[in-house]
Amino acid sequence: MDASSSCPQWKFDVFLSFRGKDTRNSFAAHLYDALCRRGINTFIDDSKLRRGQVISPALAAAIKNSMFSIVVLSKKYASSGWCLEELVKILESKTGMEERVLPIFYNVDPSDIRKQKGEFGKEFNRLVKNLKGEKMERVKIWRKALTQVANIAGEDSRNRHEPTLIKKIIAEISNKVFSRYSSYDINLVGIHSRIQEVESLLNTVVIIGICGIHGIGKTTLADAVYKKISHQFECSAFLENVGEDFRKQGLIGLRKNLISLLVDDGNLNVKGCTSIEGRLCCTKVLIVLDNVKDGAILEFLTANQDSFGPGSQIIVTTTEKDLLISHSMKYYEVRLLNKDEAMVVLRHYSSKHKLPKDDSMELSVRIRNYAQGLPLALKVLGSSLFRMEKLEWRSHLDKLKSCPHPEINQQLIKRLSSWKRQYISKGGRLTLIRSTLSSLPIYFLSLFRMPKTVCARLEKIQRDFLWGGGNLERKPHLVNRKTVCLEKSRGGLGVRSLSVMNQALMCKWCWRFANERDSLWRVVISTKFGEEAGGWNSRDIRGGYGTGLWKDIRKEWFTFYPNSISSLGNGRRLGFWKDPWCDETVLCDAFPTLFNLAAHKDARVAEMWDFSREVGGWSPVFLRPFNDWELEEVERFLHFIHTKKIRNGQEDRLLLSESITEGFSVRYMYCKLTFTPPLDFPSRSIWNPIVPTKLGFFAWEASWGKVAKV
Numbered sequence: 001m002d003a004s005s006s007c008p009q010w011k012f013d014v015f016l017s018f019r020g021k022d023t024r025n026s027f028a029a030h031l032y033d034a035l036c037r038r039g040i041n042t043f044i045d046d047s048k049l050r051r052g053q054v055i056s057p058a059l060a061a062a063i064k065n066s067m068f069s070i071v072v073l074s075k076k077y078a079s080s081g082w083c084l085e086e087l088v089k090i091l092e093s094k095t096g097m098e099e100r101v102l103p104i105f106y107n108v109d110p111s112d113i114r115k116q117k118g119e120f121g122k123e124f125n126r127l128v129k130n131l132k133g134e135k136m137e138r139v140k141i142w143r144k145a146l147t148q149v150a151n152i153a154g155e156d157s158r159n160r161h162e163p164t165l166i167k168k169i170i171a172e173i174s175n176k177v178f179s180r181y182s183s184y185d186i187n188l189v190g191i192h193s194r195i196q197e198v199e200s201l202l203n204t205v206v207i208i209g210i211c212g213i214h215g216i217g218k219t220t221l222a223d224a225v226y227k228k229i230s231h232q233f234e235c236s237a238f239l240e241n242v243g244e245d246f247r248k249q250g251l252i253g254l255r256k257n258l259i260s261l262l263v264d265d266g267n268l269n270v271k272g273c274t275s276i277e278g279r280l281c282c283t284k285v286l287i288v289l290d291n292v293k294d295g296a297i298l299e300f301l302t303a304n305q306d307s308f309g310p311g312s313q314i315i316v317t318t319t320e321k322d323l324l325i326s327h328s329m330k331y332y333e334v335r336l337l338n339k340d341e342a343m344v345v346l347r348h349y350s351s352k353h354k355l356p357k358d359d360s361m362e363l364s365v366r367i368r369n370y371a372q373g374l375p376l377a378l379k380v381l382g383s384s385l386f387r388m389e390k391l392e393w394r395s396h397l398d399k400l401k402s403c404p405h406p407e408i409n410q411q412l413i414k415r416l417s418s419w420k421r422q423y424i425s426k427g428g429r430l431t432l433i434r435s436t437l438s439s440l441p442i443y444f445l446s447l448f449r450m451p452k453t454v455c456a457r458l459e460k461i462q463r464d465f466l467w468g469g470g471n472l473e474r475k476p477h478l479v480n481r482k483t484v485c486l487e488k489s490r491g492g493l494g495v496r497s498l499s500v501m502n503q504a505l506m507c508k509w510c511w512r513f514a515n516e517r518d519s520l521w522r523v524v525i526s527t528k529f530g531e532e533a534g535g536w537n538s539r540d541i542r543g544g545y546g547t548g549l550w551k552d553i554r555k556e557w558f559t560f561y562p563n564s565i566s567s568l569g570n571g572r573r574l575g576f577w578k579d580p581w582c583d584e585t586v587l588c589d590a591f592p593t594l595f596n597l598a599a600h601k602d603a604r605v606a607e608m609w610d611f612s613r614e615v616g617g618w619s620p621v622f623l624r625p626f627n628d629w630e631l632e633e634v635e636r637f638l639h640f641i642h643t644k645k646i647r648n649g650q651e652d653r654l655l656l657s658e659s660i661t662e663g664f665s666v667r668y669m670y671c672k673l674t675f676t677p678p679l680d681f682p683s684r685s686i687w688n689p690i691v692p693t694k695l696g697f698f699a700w701e702a703s704w705g706k707v708a709k710v
Contacts, residue, residue, distance in 0.1 A: 012043040013177045015066035017086045022074035027106055027162065031070070034170050039230065040177055059086070064093045067100065068173060071149060073113055074106045078124035081135075084142045091145050102173065103154035114150035116143060174231035190341045191224050198225050198315075198332050206305045207314040209324040209331035215376025216334045218317040219290050225315065226288050233286040233312070237261035243293035247558045251300055258287065284311040292318045298327045336373030343368060345375070349382035359390055366397050427693030430466065430493055445498065446505040449552040455499045462495065479704055487671065491681040493700070497674065504669040507560040509553045511664045513537060514654045525550060533602070534573040536561075536654065563672045565657065569650035571605030576620070581605055581652075582644055591637050593630065597622045609646045616646060 014035060018028040028044075035042040043062045063069065069090045077083050094100050105113070112118035116125075124146075128139055157165055198221065201208050210218050223238070230236040237258055239245070246254055262285060285308045289297065301314055318324065324331045337345065346364040355363070363385060371377035385393040459481065466484075467477050485500070486492025513522055514536045529550070530539040541551045566574055566581040574581040577588040577595055588595040595601065599621040610619040618641055626634055655661060656668050686699045 010067040011065035012062060013041045013067050014043070014173060015063050015069045015090065016042055016044045016072070017069060017083065017090060018072035019074050019077045019080050019083050022076055023072055023106060027104075027157075027166075028072055030162070031072070031104075031166055031169065034166050035173070038170050038174050039227075039236070040170075040174060060089055063089050067177060068102065069094065069100065070102045070104060070169070070173070072104045072106050073108060073149070075108050075119050076123050077108075078113075078116070078120055078142075078146065079127050081127060081138075084138075084145065087149060088141055088145045091148055098152050100176075101149065101152055102169070103149050103152050104169070105154060105156045105158070107157055109158075110150045110154070110156065114147050116146060171231070177231070188220065188224060189344045190337055191221065194221055194332075194334065195225055195228060199229070201330060201332055202229075202313050202315075205330050206312065207301055207316065207329060209329050210315060210317045210334060211319065211321045211324055211331050212334035213374070214319060215374050216336065217375045218319075218334055220375075221334060222288050222290060222315055222317050226286065229313075230286050234284045234309075235262045236286040238288045238290070240290050242289045242297065243291045244555075244558060246292075246294055246297060247562075251296060254297065255300075262287075281307055281309060283309045285309065286313050286315075288315045288317070290317045292316050292323070293320065295323055295327065298323065298329065302327060302329075337375060337378070338373065339368060342371065342373055342378055345378045346382050349386050353386045355386065360386075363393055370397060425694040425697070427695070427697040430495070430693065430697060445502045446508070447549065447553075449506070449555075450498065450502050452499075455502070458498055466495075478701060483704070486674065486676060488687050489681075489683045490676055491679050491683065491704075493697075496670070500670060500673050501666075503556060503559050503673060504666050506553050506556040507563075507669050508664045508666060510537065510557045510560040511564070511654065511656075515651075517651070534575065534579070534604075534652075536573070559673070560669075561654075563656070563669065564654045567653040567655050567661075568605065568644060569647050569652045571607075571609060571646045571652065573652040574605045576603045576605045576608045577601055579605075582641055585640075587637075587641075590640070591633060593633055594620075594622070594637055597624065597626075599623050605652075606646060618642070 016028065016032055016035070018024070023029075032042055032044050043066060045059060045062075063086070071087060071090065090101060091098075103110075108120050109118065112120040115121070124142075128136075131139065155165060155169060198208070198210065202225075210222055212218050219240075226236070226238050239254075239258060239261065242254065245257065249257075262283075287308075289301075292298065298316065301316070305312075305314065316324075316329075321331070321333065343364060346367055350360045350364060367378065367381045367385060371381060385396065388396065463477055463481060463484075481497075483491060484493045484495050485497040486494075488494045512519070513525065516522055517535065525538055526535070529541060531537070532539055537557050538550070538554055541554060565584050566579055568574060568581045571581075577598060578586060578601075580586050588601070600607065608618055608620045610617050618638070656665060656672075660668060682703060686696050686703065688696070691699075
């Protein structure tokens with residue numbers, strides 16, 4: 001698709017015209033709700049008081065910028081000059097495109113509208129009698145518009161079941177709207193052929209995967225396919241960023257979110273999901289799960305693919321191709337843009353800036369060659385570099401080409417340049433890496449999420465130095481990097497993985513936000529972004545809202561929280577049912593039956609404590625008395641929590657472990673993130689303090705059976 005083509009850019013899919021007093025709270029309201037639930041962007045005029053017959057410029061613009069118009073012609077529609085002017089404007093904007101106007105004859109005969117007779121005609125004549133002067137000139141135009149709209153094929157509501165009528169209207173409009181969607185986005189270069197390839201794959205199986213590297217357009221492609229075909233299904237749902245939601249809520253939360261989207265009910269409880277799933281087994285659904293990272297989700301989908309009606313389709317996007325292969329799923333691997341497609345994308349950005357033709361071509365070619373057809377790289381570089389002067393963008397591209405993050409890279413190479421292989425053993429290299437090299441980027445690692453390309457380059461320098469010496473020679477890496485980065489007691493060399501170290505250092509800020517409630521920096525962050533329940537974390541930061549610094553740190557909450565434990569104090573911050581305050585157990589998961597009966601599911605721990613007693617005690621409130629068969633679980637529940645007590649005067653806190661009650665240990669967090677099962681490895685014998693490091697290194701290689709042979 002040519003990015004320079006002049007396709008119309010609609011602001012709204014549908015403009016809904018109706019007389020407020022007749023249908024605002026009945027048919028028009030139900031139709032508008034159904035349009036929105038189907039994902040059709042609909043304009044509705046909410047003005048309840050309309051004066052005169054001249055429509056506002058904003059309303060005229062909305063009519064002009066709508067792809068389709070639905071006109072609900074009720075018996076008193078013609079009594080409003082405003083409605084008639086709306087109708088005239090709709091027909092004028094759709095001249096030659098009458099198929100984009102859908103009249104609904106709501107309890108009125110189309111011939112009465114065409115000839116302005118019957119009760120419809122009486123209302124029209126009553127309006128005409130009250131007109132004076134120049135306004136009488138509009139009558140002829142109104143009559144022509146009414147005749148014209150009555151001659152357009154529409155829907156007659158008389159003797160029709162209203163929900164069935166609305167369902168038919170939605171099907172007709174969505175068919176027209178979504179069939180045109182993919183033609184109107186000038187930035188979706190090459191999308192059409194990719195959509196066709198995905199559709200051909202969908203025709204063969206129930207579940208397919210869309211895979212590819214970050215930034216290649218997996219989500220964009222899945223969204224385009226979803227918009228194009230969703231009207232063919234009775235229910236549809238597009239779940240974004242499933243990977244993070246799964247880490248936070250697990251399969252139960254994912255299942256609830258999915259079902260609530262399919263039935264359009266954001267207040268579903270877990271108990272109500274079962275009966276709804278029973279209804280969905282006869283419903284043709286379309287589901288898109290974006291950014292899946294865990295195999296458990298694919299296992300869940302595979303096991304439950306028969307839970308939906310015949311013809312249902314499920315699309316999964318992921319960066320993990322092996323994940324799809326391991327679950328025997330058919331997949332479409334998104335390909336990079338070719339050279340011509342990349343140039344079309346860049347032409348879109350270059351056209352916005354008045355660069356000399358030769359300079360624009362040079363810059364486009366250099367960006368294309370650097371981005372290698374990756375859409376996200378083309379977008380980021382195209383949107384920024386075309387704003388720069390020639391010397392500036394040349395310098396920027398030269399830096400990117402040499403190294404994605406040159407300042408850190410140069411520090412490591414400079415430090416290694418004076419070391420020669422003949423002067424340092426492998427044991428010495430290990431000591432240098434652990435004591436010096438790993439500490440160089442600590443400042444960056446503690447505040448910023450290190451890009452994967454930067455991390456890979458820095459770790460490559462470390463690997464080459466360890467196995468090849470100061471000249472960074474390419475030598476065989478006898479033991480894999482993952483093993484090298486384990487603690488010595490677990491069979492590794494204790495070299496820090498920069499990516500995991502980055503996570504551990506950023507987790508410290510999450511710990512500080514949770515516990516340092518009076519710190520000035522925390523007050524600033526919480527004031528700007530708000531707090532989640534309990535004040536453990538700031539609210540999620542989406543889009544361009546907020547700074548990139550805190551946005552990246554906040555993402556590590558999902559790494560820190562599962563690796564922390566809750567310490568009960570006064571109970572004002574911890575949720576009684578939903579936080580792991582009792583022996584690291586979440587009560588709603590351990591006692592689901594009692595949780596469903598709880599009167600206050602979001603109550604704090606302190607609210608469940610009875611302070612009126614002399615020594616205090618637990619007093620959870622339930623919706624009804626217990627049945628005989630529930631008493632055993634109640635007894636087990638009370639026995640489970642009876643040892644825990646509120647401690648007034650102490651704040652609730654998040655700790656790394658029961659042994660670390662003060663401060664945050666980066667080393668402890670790193671160990672938790674790299675935890676592996678205990679290994680029978682002779683680490684104490686190898687790394688004996690009286691044994692030289694170079695001999696210890698040799699023994700370590702020998703233990704793994706990786707001694708280099710001359």
